[in-house]
Amino acid sequence: MKVIKKIMNNKIFKTTFKIIEYILFICMFLYLGFIIIQKISNNSSIMGYRMFTVATGSMKPVYEIGDVLVVEETEFSNLKVGDDVTYIGAKDDFKDKIVTHRIININNNEITTQGVANTAADPVINYDQIYGKVVYKLTLITFISNLVRNQYGFFFLVFSPLVIIVFMEIVDIFDNKKEKQDEI
Secondary structure (H helix, E strand, O other): OHHHHHHHHOHHHHHHHHHHHHHHHHHHHHHHHHHHHHHHOOOOOEOOEEEEEOOOOOOOOOOOOOOEEEEEOOOHHHOOOOOEEEEEOOOHHHOOOEEEEEEEEEEOOEEEEEOOOOOOOOOOEEHHHEEEEEEEEOHHHHHHHHHHHOHHHHHHHHHHHHHHHHHHHHHHHHHHHHHHHHHO
């Protein structure tokens, strides 16, 4: 118990732990806030950006299932063949599904996309169906998201740190009580 107390009272440990705690809290808070606002507003953009999670393997090996992507609204004139775009499907099996695929052809206002791993092109879409162009894959958020979905990852990434934080708070409470009693 003295070793744990000594480690917990170490100034460097406390400072490092607090910094890591704040960074993780801010990242997760921003990510969750972004997702909640996006869900409430029916996938409206926030400052021109949206986040989506890859649900299928149609874009392997570029994007894996579970990857978190940042999509930026972009003008039609800025789209080109080879760009990865996210859009809302309107026809056939794609109806009302959010899809992220690569542009393979642009003809006037009609855009043809296809998943990298797919052999057939998607139904033609119009520019007004496009949410935006994929600009970034959030590797750290993807990693954390995938870990939290796994029971072992949840235990080590969420449950264990929570228990440690609660334990440290309880130790602080008892230390404060002891200090007050010693003063009296």
